[in-house]
Amino acid sequence: MELSAVLCNYAEVQNNLLYITGGGVDRANVPPGLTAPYVIGVSIGITLSVPWTQTNQQHKLEMDLVDEDDQPVVVPTGEAEEPLHAELQFNVGRPPILEAGEAQNISLAINLPGLPLPRLGRYFFVLSVDGTELRRLTYKVATQQGLTIPGGPAGLPRLP
Template identity: 30%
Template sequence: MDPTVPAPASLPTLRVTMLLADSAQVADRKLYVLGGGLSVIGPRPQPMGVAIRIEVPWDRANTPHQWRLDLLDEDGHPVMINEQPLVVHGRFEAGRPAGLQAGTPLSVPLAITFPSLPVTPGRSYAWQLSIDDSTHLDWRQRFHVRETPQRPMGPPPSPS
């Protein structure tokens, strides 16, 4: 091991901000969020965007990272689609722009949008982010799916 390279435990920590929204996208290295701050959805299927901002410390720039976003049920188990867990993954590398003051943290925006999700009314879920096979409690965004409204029981309306 190269003694000039810090051990993984001594590397500065990545910081993550996550927000659930109706829609999210990245343009010009900025996050654009529509209807952000969701914590309750449904019960009908609807689109959902996951907006993520990763703050990369200066000392971890120019290093490739792998990210993974898992949808978990309220028991912490992966949500399955066709017997496969619902997972999105990719990689990022924060470069140091010319002229940026040394020590400035770098921002990496990610936006993932789903047309609808395989969720059940009355249940809770969480999106869990991991980076380089590590995760933290604050890298999780929970949400709840409303119950389907019950129709009132009673006699049918009389014809007029």
């Protein structure tokens, strides 16, 4: 099975077509002094190519979030905290117009608004199908680098 995926600001599927906004996002820059958790919004747009021999079968897509040490990222889930994990069962049929040996595509979207990340650094969204890792998407949370202006508005340079 082949899997293509992209991190984005928002993903949606209609009639098996994947629509994404802000595709290719790979980081969140947070202002200096902001403390954890760092709440982000991120989505994953996914397209799977299911081979002829794997149609008409139950499959499972799983998404896990791990940190740069490959440890599961724990997030609040109501009153408890658990590693971030999502899974989706799917079964792609074989319509009569499909030629023998032809693969089928399926599009999926995972939206994670308000995702609290515990610290600065790199994270990986790990995508697996039927227990086999097919893709890792890197996402980084970093302190925003930029100009610090001392003294507030009075410290701004004046134009002649």
